[in-house]
Amino acid sequence: MPKEKSVLIGFLKKNKMKMTSQRDKILDFFLKWEKHLSPDEMYYELKKLYPRIGRATVYRTLKLLTKANIASQVELGDGASRFEHKYNHPHHYHLICSRCGKLIEFVSDKIDALKKNISKKHSFLPNNVRFEIFGLCKKCQKYRN
Ligand SMILES: [Zn+2]
Ligand SMILES: [Zn+2]
Ligand SMILES: [Zn+2]
DSSP states (O other), X not given: OOHHHHHHHHXXXXXXXXXXXXXXXXXXXXXXXXXXXXXXXXXHHHHHHOTTOOHHHHHHHHHHXXXXXXXXXXXXXXXXXXXXEOTTSOOOEEEEETTTOOEEEEOOHHHHHHHHHHHHHTTOOOOOOOOEEEEOOTTGGGGOO
16 A cells, blocks of 8 residues: 555544545556646546546545645646645755646755745744746747747
8 A cells, every 4th residue: 555545544534534435546546647737637537447537526636635745736827737746755846837838847955945044034834835937948938929
């Protein structure tokens, strides 16, 4: 059993919810992909495997995974979002192409330190920091203007 599954079961139990076979399937599917998935992409792929799965279930389960700190949600700035693994993954930041939606990941000690310093200055306890740079990827810069 992947560690994420026991994390989810623990989280559900704490919130008086149960592990269902659909939640289980969605988690398994989610864990297989080492990339940023939109809920619709996931729904589309899951539907091929399990025709009875509902779109709302996929969305709700992704929200649960986010609350349980297994997934994290990346906002693309246009109301769209994607989900990626969070549990046991290094904290990172994103460059987001606003034309093709490409996501480039980077890690930065400087941003991590900034988060700590600013929070400390304001006696604030941070639990998450998001830092996204929007613009055009190398390929899309060709289409500027
Ligand atoms: Zn992963
Ligand atoms: Zn692009
Ligand atoms: Zn990422």
